[in-house]
Amino acid sequence: MAESESPENRIAAMESTSSSTSDLNFSIRRRSTVMDSASTEMMGSEGLKSSGKACDKVKVENQSEMKFNYRPSMPAHSGVRESPLSSDAIFKQSHAGLFNLCIVVLVAVNSRLIIENLIKYGWLINSGFWFSSKSLRDWPLFMCCLSLPAFPLAAYLVEKLAYRNCISELVVVFLHIIITTASLLYPVLVILRCDSALLSGGTLMLFACIVWLKLVSFAHTSSDMRAIAKSINKENTPSISSNADNSYDANFKSLVYFMVAPTLCYQSSYPRSASVRKGWVVRQFVKLIIFTGFMGFIIEQYINPIVQNSQHPLKGNLLYAIERVLKLSVPNLYVWLCMFYCFFHLWLNILAELLRFGDREFYKDWWNARTVEEYWRMWNMPVHKWMVRHIYFPCLRNKIPKWAALLIAFFVSAVFHELCIAVPCHMFKLWAFIGIMFQVPLVVITKFLQNKFKSSMVGNMIFWLFFSILGQPMCVLLYYHDLMNRKGKTE
Numbered sequence: 276m277a278e279s280e281s282p283e284n285r286i287a288a289m290e291s292t293s294s295s296t297s298d299l300n301f302s303i304r305r306r307s308t309v310m311d312s313a314s315t316e317m318m319g320s321e322g323l324k325s326s327g328k329a330c331d332k333v334k335v336e337n338q339s340e341m342k343f344n345y346r347p348s349m350p351a352h353s354g355v356r357e358s359p360l361s362s363d364a365i366f367k368q369s370h371a372g373l374f375n376l377c378i379v380v381l382v383a384v385n386s387r388l389i390i391e392n393l394i395k396y397g398w399l400i401n402s403g404f405w406f407s408s409k410s411l412r413d414w415p416l417f418m419c420c421l422s423l424p425a426f427p428l429a430a431y432l433v434e435k436l437a438y439r440n441c442i443s444e445l446v447v448v449f450l451h452i453i454i455t456t457a458s459l460l461y462p463v464l465v466i467l468r469c470d471s472a473l474l475s476g477g478t479l480m481l482f483a484c485i486v487w488l489k490l491v492s493f494a495h496t497s498s499d500m501r502a503i504a505k506s507i508n509k510e511n512t513p514s515i516s517s518n519a520d521n522s523y524d525a526n527f528k529s530l531v532y533f534m535v536a537p538t539l540c541y542q543s544s545y546p547r548s549a550s551v552r553k554g555w556v557v558r559q560f561v562k563l564i565i566f567t568g569f570m571g572f573i574i575e576q577y578i579n580p581i582v583q584n585s586q587h588p589l590k591g592n593l594l595y596a597i598e599r600v601l602k603l604s605v606p607n608l609y610v611w612l613c614m615f616y617c618f619f620h621l622w623l624n625i626l627a628e629l630l631r632f633g634d635r636e637f638y639k640d641w642w643n644a645r646t647v648e649e650y651w652r653m654w655n656m657p658v659h660k661w662m663v664r665h666i667y668f669p670c671l672r673n674k675i676p677k678w679a680a681l682l683i684a685f686f687v688s689a690v691f692h693e694l695c696i697a698v699p700c701h702m703f704k705l706w707a708f709i710g711i712m713f714q715v716p717l718v719v720i721t722k723f724l725q726n727k728f729k730s731s732m733v734g735n736m737i738f739w740l741f742f743s744i745l746g747q748p749m750c751v752l753l754y755y756h757d758l759m760n761r762k763g764k765t766e
Contacts, residue, residue: 389576392576392577393576396576396580399575399576399579399580400571400572400575400576415465415468415469415471416462416465416466416469416471416475416476416479417475419461419462419465419479420462420478420479420482422461423458423461423462423482423483423486424534426454426455426457426458426486426490427486427489427490427493427530427531427534429454430451430454430455430490430493430494430530431525431527431530433447433450433451433454434447434493434494434497434525435525437497437501437525438501438525444498444501447498448494448498451490451494454490455487455490455491455494458483458486458487458490459483459484459487459694461483462479462480462482462483463480463483463694463698465479466479466480466698466699466701467698467701471699473699473700475699476698476699476700477695477696477699479699480694480695480698480699481695484691484694484695485539486534488539488658488661489533489534489539489541491665492539492540492541492661492664492665493530493533493541495664495665495669496540496541496542497525497541526543529543529544532545532630535626535630536626536627536630536632537623537626537627537630537632537635537637537657538632538634538657538660539657539658539660539661540657540660540661540664540665545632545633545634546632546633546634547631547632547633548627548628548631548632548633549631550631551628551629551631552628555628556625556628556629559621559624559625559628560625562621563617563621563622563625566613566616566617566621567613567617569613570609570610570613570614570617573606573609573610573613574606574610577606578603578606578607578610578751581599581602581603581606582603582752599752600745600748600749600752601744601748603748603751603752604743604744604745604747604748607747607748607751608743608744608747611743611747615638615654619637619638619654619655620637620638623635623637623657624637636656637655637656637657638653638654638655638656639652639653639654639656640653641653641654643735644734644735644738645721645725645734645735645738646718646721646722646725646734646738647714647717647718647721647738647741647742648718648721648722649738650738650742651714651718658688662684662687662688666680666683666684666687667680667681667684670683681715681718682715685711685712685714685715686712688711689707689708689709689710689711689712690708692707692708692710692711693705693707693708693711695707696754700754704753704754706750706753706754707750707754710746710749710750713746717741717742721734721737721738721741724737725737
């Protein structure tokens, strides 16, 4: 007993116990010492026996607890519960598995439809829809596109003269009106005089509208900055936001950066990112090429045959028109989603990355919009910010009611939608204009339904039904059908 109670044997027992209990996931720091081998083996075996007894004790306790919990007399129903798909619990559950199932089914069904379409109709993609058969027809449009930067240069010269007080404020406004109007009418006349391809005309018209919006923002912002500078000089400054840039000078570099930056609102400086991620830009370009090709494939392989084999939706049978619209809604929705992803996400982010443009909120979660009003506020943030800054709030500051300001904003949007579609198609049917103005009563209707049902899901479903399933396919069918008839008559 005296020998076993010695300090050396106590140390050996502690070390052997720590080595044996490591199998039970207990970590004890090992201590180095000199020990007797015989006493080490003896104490090690005793430690293993004691730890084994501890494990057996835990197992016995678990088994007894399991026997107690799962006895036949134990109640299997101990509370009030709802089924996962019941109306009270469906929104509290995670539906990630069902979402994955929908994606798998969607991919499988569309793959089958693509294969069936290729077997039935063959390869229908034709470059004639995208480009002219004679490429020389499009050279005036290309030259017009190259000459558009002359209008921002003219606007800069006007602002320089205004900064030096060489011309009056009234003359400045008059010159800006002439410059902005000419920047829009010049491409329209070139497109209408040339029998260009739809893609070439649409690209030039979109570019011209962007230039017009930027020039208006530049002129409006410069005018406001001049007014602020004059009020500061007179020491009669009203309350101005601390975020506003009160310094005024027509800076050429700022204007050049603004004209190529992915924004429509002019300011003297923008938030900038630290560096350019070259690898990221290359990956986005690859995605852009893939999704653009997929969009062209759907247009040529699906939308073209549907429209060519259909009648005018306003001249035929009502049920036939509904069937055509519903048949066109799915490929049209795919094209529209691809267009949104290619332009608002890929292209604008690529441009922002190359220019180190920091504010990249080009869109919000418009797919969760509960009303048409929420959709228009979230899906195109550059245009929304331009409308709020240069149309809506100026109207409110001039004592115009909110409903009238909203109507004016939709009217401006409707005019530009009509220009971007009617001018490249060489026909003015006003379908796009009517479609955008029809959004005004839809704003009221969807807002009323949202307030009545008090459910974001109901409002979101109504938005998708009105806007994407019925509205867009009808407008596309109207324009596309008239375009095909015009192309058929001219050929």
